[in-house]
Amino acid sequence: MNGFGSDIREHDAADDGSIDATARVVDPGASVISGEDERQVEVALRPRRLADFPGQPRVRDQLGLVLAAAKQRGAAPDHVLLSGPPGLGKTTLAMIVAAELERPIRVTSGPAIQHAGDLASILSSLDEGEVLFLDEIHRMSRAAEEMLYLAMEDFRVDVIVGKGPGATAIPLELPPFTVVGATTRAGLLPAPLRDRFGFTGHLDYYDVADLTTILRRSAGLLDVRSHDDAIGEIASRSRGTPRIANRLLRRVRDYAQVNHSAGHRVTLHDAREALTLFDVDEAGLDRLDRAVLSALCLRFGGGPVGLSTLAIAVGEETDTVETVAEPFLVREGFMARSPRGRVATQFAFAHLGLEPPPPGGPGTRPDMLPFDEEGTDLPAGRLGS
Ligand SMILES: Nc1ncnc2c1ncn2[C@@H]1O[C@H](COP(=O)(O)OP(=O)(O)OP(=O)(O)O)[C@@H](O)[C@H]1O
Ligand SMILES: [Mg+2]
Numbered sequence: 001m002n003g004f005g006s007d008i009r010e011h012d013a014a015d016d017g018s019i020d021a022t023a024r025v026v027d028p029g030a031s032v033i034s035g036e037d038e039r040q041v042e043v044a045l046r047p048r049r050l051a052d053f054p055g056q057p058r059v060r061d062q063l064g065l066v067l068a069a070a071k072q073r074g075a076a077p078d079h080v081l082l083s084g085p086p087g088l089g090k091t092t093l094a095m096i097v098a099a100e101l102e103r104p105i106r107v108t109s110g111p112a113i114q115h116a117g118d119l120a121s122i123l124s125s126l127d128e129g130e131v132l133f134l135d136e137i138h139r140m141s142r143a144a145e146e147m148l149y150l151a152m153e154d155f156r157v158d159v160i161v162g163k164g165p166g167a168t169a170i171p172l173e174l175p176p177f178t179v180v181g182a183t184t185r186a187g188l189l190p191a192p193l194r195d196r197f198g199f200t201g202h203l204d205y206y207d208v209a210d211l212t213t214i215l216r217r218s219a220g221l222l223d224v225r226s227h228d229d230a231i232g233e234i235a236s237r238s239r240g241t242p243r244i245a246n247r248l249l250r251r252v253r254d255y256a257q258v259n260h261s262a263g264h265r266v267t268l269h270d271a272r273e274a275l276t277l278f279d280v281d282e283a284g285l286d287r288l289d290r291a292v293l294s295a296l297c298l299r300f301g302g303g304p305v306g307l308s309t310l311a312i313a314v315g316e317e318t319d320t321v322e323t324v325a326e327p328f329l330v331r332e333g334f335m336a337r338s339p340r341g342r343v344a345t346q347f348a349f350a351h352l353g354l355e356p357p358p359p360g361g362p363g364t365r366p367d368m369l370p371f372d373e374e375g376t377d378l379p380a381g382r383l384g385s
Contacts, residue, residue, distance in 0.1 A: 078198020087243030110139030205240030
């Protein structure tokens, strides 16, 4: 190991431009690349009913039961909390809840509700049985949260009239309604708020079979004719995330459209060529992921190495490596967190076509405990989020 100054940064980043982590085709969040376009396509690709929603069988069955029972009783169902990583279908399911109940839906989000008054005006204008979708519910202000507890439990809101010492709270009865909350960070929700949801569904990453179903459906809606193996190839590179799958499908469609005549049916070769062009490899890793793994395997012999050192070696911010690349690499078993830093697994060496380290080498040490937070160079409180 030598010094980790700007020389390494230049060496890594300068040859073909630095890696723009905010414009990744494999970004699971709503993309900044295609912006409004992507949002519109997403709306078009959303399944509208529970029966059309592939994957997440547990959540789907449980939610189906909760909704069917409420409909039979002619009452508003319990409040629903949907949690899970970006791009797995929380917003889609929220829309489905309203559609299944055949009720209108009001859409807002935590960041949009900064004052309790914002929430009061929404709540007081809800119709009976309406669905209130609160996206990013963990980002609501504390005052609004407290108002929401009361509204969810007692269907009541205290409207404050006047200012200062003369202000009075006038209780206002609300008609029954259903809150659907969505969050990528369920752990950040205060317990009293979490407890007011009668049903919580946690969404998990999709397997290739479910992603294949989703992609077939999307291809149909986008009028993309394709061979099954092409769809399977996209599914296996989509990181378990429908949003990424749909995005990759559109890039493959672009490739086929530009390179073939109209009516061409997308082949496995097209899918591979397009995904290679967009730097998404067989395991769904992109350039940033591979840069992190290469640095870890080649420069640091598989580790352990501190996160900040690793970040410098790839010319990225620590935060980018930690929040953008690391979660997927750890989840897929390419990298692990050990008490002394980040470690490449045997799987990482194999993926990069490198000679795996000898038995007992990095990635096989008994003290290699994924998710162990001690001894890393992270600021306190950053891990496990
Ligand atoms: N089970 C599914 N079947 C078909 N398409 C899906 C499914 N889940 C998600 N999608 C598609 O993926 C895209 C993203 O889904 P959605 O917006 O519901 O994710 P999200 O969990 O709300 O993400 P975020 O946390 O970023 O808000 C949408 O285009 C949607 O159509
Ligand atoms: Mg959403």
